Amino acid sequence: MTRVLHVITGLEHGGAERQLALLLDHLPKDRVECEVAVLTHAGALGAGIRAGGVPVHEIGMRSNRDAAALPRLVRLIRKGRYDVVHTHLYRACVYGRVAAWLARTPRIVATEHSLGDGHIEGRRTTPGVRALYRASERLGHATVAVSPSVTRRLLDWGVRPARLVTITNAIDAGAFAFSAERRAAVRGALGIGPEEFVVGSTGRLVPSKSLDLLVRAFAGTGRTARPGSGDGRLLIVGSGPARPELEELAENLGVAGRTHFTGGTADVPGMLAAMDAYAAPSAHETFGLGVLEALAAGLPVLYRTCPAIDDLPSLMAPRVQRLPSWVAAWSAALDALPRTEAPTPARAAPPPLVGHYAVEARIAQLVDLYHEGPAAVRPVGGSALVAT
Known part of the structure; x- marks a missing residue:
């Protein structure tokens, strides 16, 4: 059984948050045991995830620069002894990858949901934002892009091709x-x-x-x-x-x-x-x-x-x-x-x-990534791109 902690910034009803809820519903429970850490607050979506039997931990971060959240997250990861930490959204990717690295988590995976042309989650992609992203990205083992467009942007940012894989968003x-x-x-x-x-x-x-x-x-x-x-x-x-x-x-x-x-x-x-x-x-x-x-x-x-x-x-x-x-x-x-x-x-x-974006194929790709890394992810219907 692989124990996975998903780290996400918040659990409002946004696209990335709904994607996480969808993954939690479909990941094979006989192979993957999941918990969620939310940096801010769980909200209604978090309550629904809890009702489905998945533990949700609130870190209580008060702002983007609330550094006290980092040791709390490190303690949670060490206590849970997770095999994989999987981060979602910019703030959670930065704090989550650092915390997982400090806790010596065996595998650190991040999904990039919100990188557009010139912005990431509503903030401008300034040189400082890009530098912080790249620095934290190097602490992980694999970065998932949710579309080929995001893959191209991450390559332009300098993310190493061998660490990058496209697993598109999914739909039921x-x-x-x-x-x-x-x-x-x-x-x-x-x-x-x-x-x-x-x-x-x-x-x-x-x-x-x-x-x-x-x-x-x-x-x-x-x-x-x-x-x-x-x-x-x-x-x-x-x-x-x-x-x-x-x-x-x-x-x-x-x-x-x-x-x-x-x-x-x-x-x-x-x-x-x-x-x-x-x-x-x-x-x-x-x-x-x-x-x-x-x-x-x-x-x-x-x-x-x-x-x-x-x-x-x-x-x-x-x-x-x-x-x-x-x-x-x-x-x-x-x-x-x-x-x-x-x-x-x-x-x-x-x-x-x-039908091209059916959730079942994406789940299979993600489970492969948890266990073996980017090179193990097999293309499904031409939608998965392993950058090499």
Whole structure:
């Protein structure tokens, strides 16, 4: 039995956090025993992980520079005598790799979830940020990139090819299968009529997601859900520091009454069921998990950048449209989306692209990495890239 401690910065309802929860659900319990250390606080997602039988330890870090968290994490790792420490997200990768190295953990693995062009988790990739990342990366044994795009960026940063492997994010498509009952329940709770047209987006509310573009585009549409029934709705699912500015923008543009900010939620499938179309205006993405989940839910998708799609042009999904950064282009695309007057519209089957990212293959790659290192990870369907 391999004992693994996952170290993550926080457990809000973001893409990296949901990926960790998915891994914990699918890692083979007869081969891998997992625990989680969260640097800040566990939150609702942490409570769900605990309810699933996985211990969650809160380190109690108060800020990015709270150095007192490091010895607490070292003590936890030494006491747990873990075979592997697996870190997720920038702050946890820096502190977690240092702590695991000090505790002399046999294998140290990190997953890079959030490295975009010129930013990492909302912070600019200054020379200091890059230097700190590279210094801590050298203390580990393997670094996992969640897309070929992230692999290329890490190579550009100077990460040694022999330590780098691409294991893409994964999806359990069945979890996002459309449910008419769930659609009705979520719409009812939000006060949205059964025949109103709803466009939505999910994810952390941070400036890099460019959700202000979506709010402006929505305000510029002329779409109606049904003649005489009023305008459509915008559903923004997630929490984050950009929420007050987005709410103020919606108010100033006169669409606050038609825009729903739900905050973070564990029921992403329900929110997708309530939508009629999905929009992802972010200019910088490391993978684009929200787009993949929307496709699994059978929704048409508008997006600006999404490595999950762009890295695999041969598997381009139907009902997907890539747009530039112009507000007018997004308004026009929103207006052109197909609509129906049926309270429960038909949903498309998930495209082959979704099946390409099935969770089972990624789990097998990760277990190999825990036991033998980057060279042991075998490509699956052309999606795994071992840099050599």
